[in-house]
Amino acid sequence: MTTADGAALTVDARAKINLALHVTGRRGDGYHLLDTLVTFATFGDRLTFAEADADRFTLSGRFADAVPRGDEPDRGNLVLKARNLLREYAEAEGFSATPVHIHLEKQLPPASGIGGGSADAAATLRGLARLWRLPGEIPAPLALSLGADVPMCLAGKPLFARGIGDAITPAIGFPRLFLVLVNPLHQVATPEVFGALEHRDNSPILDGDMPQRAEDWLALIKSARNDLQFPASRIAPVIFAVTDALAATGAELVRMSGSGATCFGLYPDLASAEIAARNLAAAYPDWFVVATTTISSGDAA
Numbered sequence: 211m212t213t214a215d216g217a218a219l220t221v222d223a224r225a226k227i228n229l230a231l232h233v234t235g236r237r238g239d240g241y242h243l244l245d246t247l248v249t250f251a252t253f254g255d256r257l258t259f260a261e262a263d264a265d266r267f268t269l270s271g272r273f274a275d276a277v278p279r280g281d282e283p284d285r286g287n288l289v290l291k292a293r294n295l296l297r298e299y300a301e302a303e304g305f306s307a308t309p310v311h312i313h314l315e316k317q318l319p320p321a322s323g324i325g326g327g328s329a330d331a332a333a334t335l336r337g338l339a340r341l342w343r344l345p346g347e348i349p350a351p352l353a354l355s356l357g358a359d360v361p362m363c364l365a366g367k368p369l370f371a372r373g374i375g376d377a378i379t380p381a382i383g384f385p386r387l388f389l390v391l392v393n394p395l396h397q398v399a400t401p402e403v404f405g406a407l408e409h410r411d412n413s414p415i416l417d418g419d420m421p422q423r424a425e426d427w428l429a430l431i432k433s434a435r436n437d438l439q440f441p442a443s444r445i446a447p448v449i450f451a452v453t454d455a456l457a458a459t460g461a462e463l464v465r466m467s468g469s470g471a472t473c474f475g476l477y478p479d480l481a482s483a484e485i486a487a488r489n490l491a492a493a494y495p496d497w498f499v500v501a502t503t504t505i506s507s508g509d510a511a
C-alpha cells in the first residue's frame with residue numbers, strides 16, 4: 211500500500227489497561243461515572259492507511275475472524291464507523307477526505323476489557339486525520355460518540371479518566387510496567403457487567419495529589435481495585451480461574467481490566483513477565499496470554 215507520497219501510514223492501537231476502576235456514581239441516562247487509572251501496553255492491534263481508488267477494508271491477525279466486516283449500524287465495525295464519522299466531519303469543514311484502504315492487524319481479543327475496538331477507532335481517527343491532513347485536534351464529542359473509551363485511547367498516555375471515561379487527566383511521571391495479559395477467550399458483555407454491579411457510589415481512586423515516585427504509583431494501584439471484577443466474575447466464573455492462575459505465578463498484583471474478561475498480572479521486570487507468560491500458555495493452551503511492557507508518560511502516543 212502506498213500513499214500519495216509513496217508511503218503507507220501505520221498507527222499502533224495499543225491495548226488499554228484499566229489498572230484500577232472505581233465506579234463512583236450513575237448518570238440519569240444509565241451510564242456510570244468512573245474514576246479509572248489507565249495505561250497502554252506496547253502490545254496491540256496495528257492499522258495501516260493508504261490512499262486508494264475506492265474505500266477498502268482488509269484484515270489479518272489472530273482475531274481477524276472476530277471483526278464484523280460490514281458497517282451497518284447494528285453489526286458495527288468501529289474502524290469503519292470512525293472512518294465514516296471523520297469523513298463527514300472533514301467534508302463539512304471543507305477538506306477532501308479521499309478514499310482509503312485501511313488494513314487492520316487484529317491481535318487483541320474482542321470484547322475483552324482492553325479496549326480493542328476503542329483502540330482501533332482511536333487509531334483510525336489519528337491515522338485518517340494525518341492522511342487527510344486535517345489541522346487541529348479531533349473534536350472530543352466525535353471521539354466520544356464512538357464509545358466511552360475512545361477519548362482515552364486517543365490520548366494514548368497513562369491517565370486518569372473520570373466522568374463516563376471522557377474527562378481525562380494525564381498521569382504525569384507514571385512508570386513503565388511489566389505485565390502479563392490473560393484472557394480465557396470468553397466474551398463478557400459490558401452492559402451486563404455494569405448491570406450486575408451492586409455498589410455504584412464508591413470512593414475515587416485518588417484523594418489528594420498525584421504520586422511523584424514510581425513506588426508511590428505502585429502503592430496507589432495496589433490500594434485501589436476494579437469494582438467491575440466481582441460482578442464480571444459472577445457472570446463468567448472462568449475469571450476466577452484466570453486470577454488464580456496469575457496469582458500462582460507469583461505476580462505482585464493481579465486484577466481484571468475494564469469489564470473483563472482480560473486480567474493482568476504485574477511483575478518487577480519483563481523477564482519475570484515472560485517466564486510467567488510461557489508457563490501460563492503451556493498450562494492453558496486455549497487462553498490468550500501475552501507478556502508486555504506498558505508505555506510510560508514520556509513515550510510518544
Ligand code: C5P
Nearest residue numbers: 240241242357358359374375400401404
Ligand atoms: O460507550 P460504550 O459503547 O463503550 O459502552 C458500552 C456500554 O457499557 C454502555 O451502553 C453502558 O451500558 C455501559 N457503560 C456504562 N458506563 C460507562 C461506560 C459504559 O454504563 N462509563
